[in-house]
Amino acid sequence: MRKLFSQPTQIIGLIILIAISAMVILGPLFITHDPAAADFSSKLKPPSATHWLGTDQFGRDVLARVLEGGRRSLGAALLVVAGVMVISVFLGLTAALSGGVIDQLITRTIDIILALPSLVFALAIVGILGPGFGNLVLAMVISHWASNARLVRSFVLTARNRPDIIASWEAGMSWPQIIFGHILPEVMSKLIIVLTLRLGDIIVSISGLSFLGLGVQPPAAEWGAMLSQARLFFEYAPWLLLAPASAIFLTVIGANMVGEGIQELIDPTLKQ
Helix, strand or coil: CCCHHHCHHHHHHHHHHHHHHHHHHHHHHHCCCCCCCCCHHHCCCCCCCCCCCCECCCCCEHHHHHHHHHHHHHHHHHHHHHHHHHHHHHHHHHHHHHCHHHHHHHHHHHHHHHCCCHHHHHHHHHHHHCCCHHHHHHHHHHHHHHHHHHHHHHHHHHHHCCHHHHHHHHCCCCHHHHHHHHHHHHHHHHHHHHHHHHHHHHHHHHHHHHHCCCCCCCCCCCHHHHHHHHHHHCCCCCHHHHHHHHHHHHHHHHHHHHHHHHHHHHCHHHCC
16 A cells, blocks of 8 residues: 555545545435426536536536536546456366366357457447346346456466476365365456556446437436436536536546555555
């Protein structure tokens, strides 16, 4: 932690993420406006003391909707990261430790999925399942697990040949003890680095699919969906676009800064 907080870039990234998370989680305690309440007498009002970020085309408070949208956007990103981590670790470990037909089957499946652009693949899955928050999260998990499972497989294959792993096996330790005591902690640490670095891309992908109308459906708020609705009013109500765009931009920047710091802290050899 001392090393992580010793770099100005990582400190800035942590401050950004903590500030955004605190606003998204605690904001409703201080913002009294209902994000779904329409007031047509106050539609498209610029920022003021009453509405700090103005109102949208239905008279809804933009700040309240940005905070509500942040809970969905960040929540979806965390669900995707958790789902990808579980699937990647399970299939990567299974492929590396099983070998033979099972390894070939999992590896060929990974190759097929990686042959398709992840965003296009996710778009196709949502198109089949239909728009919605749950379907969007599922599509993102299915389209992102393959590359991470390949990394896990590579990490495990490398770890199997380490002297400490060989010595543990020769000393009589069982494979479950070796996996959970020696291999899995290192694999998880490296996978956390990779997923933290990719968190920004995941947030952008979720927002992009929601922008196309494939994620959260109106009147629920989500950063990408808010951008889609705001583009029609940008000329005379730019605050509608700037608020969610700034939230996405700052979150991605903060995630990338923290990811690079964790990368250098845990394993400097992964730094490109």
